[in-house]
Amino acid sequence: MDQRTITIQYESHPDETTISSEDRRLLDVAREATSLAYAPYSRFRVGAAARLTDQRIVRGSNQENASYPAGICAERVLLATLSSIGTDAHITVMAISYVGEGLGNDKPLAPCGVCRQVMAEYEERTGAPFRLILAGLNGEVQIFQSASSLLPFRFSGSELPQ
Ligand code: THU
Numbered sequence: 001m002d003q004r005t006i007t008i009q010y011e012s013h014p015d016e017t018t019i020s021s022e023d024r025r026l027l028d029v030a031r032e033a034t035s036l037a038y039a040p041y042s043r044f045r046v047g048a049a050a051r052l053t054d055q056r057i058v059r060g061s062n063q064e065n066a067s068y069p070a071g072i073c074a075e076r077v078l079l080a081t082l083s084s085i086g087t088d089a090h091i092t093v094m095a096i097s098y099v100g101e102g103l104g105n106d107k108p109l110a111p112c113g114v115c116r117q118v119m120a121e122y123e124e125r126t127g128a129p130f131r132l133i134l135a136g137l138n139g140e141v142q143i144f145q146s147a148s149s150l151l152p153f154r155f156s157g158s159e160l161p162q
Contacts, residue, residue, distance in 0.1 A: 006152050011142065026057065033047030038061075041064050042062075045062065047098065049078075052091060060075060060081055073115050090130075091130040093133065095133040095134075104136070106139030106140070108135050108140055113151070117151060119132075119150075120148040120151050129146030129147070129148065131143060131144065132144040132146075
């Protein structure tokens, strides 16, 4: 029997003043995108913004439904939007933020497991890892070098019959 350990490396910035101005701008777009969320049920508005290889920025926000499971997270709205646009450009970095009613908003948001799975497969199919910037409206900013690093044991299409 082997005991194995997985290490996840990420940058933790006490606030946004030590991240690059480009990353800060993207984080601001993610924060702005929270205003486009449709979240009457959770009152937890999530915004995501991705910079593409051609420098365009694509946004997403969570879209809920009275049939709760029909709701879609901001990250997957963004990725579906990108696929719908139809472009050869791919994501180099994605910022995710949120506004939660009555919450402090000073902690980074940890993307849900389903979104981690979908982001990881996006990286796999484009062959290009993208950085993830996670932050609330203020306080700590976390930066991960790839979305897959958040989901080390993920299910992959390579496990399905070829
Ligand atoms: N949500 C996201 O949009 N992204 C995440 O990574 C976590 C959760 C949304 C789903 C739902 O609309 C609300 O936040 C509360 O779970």
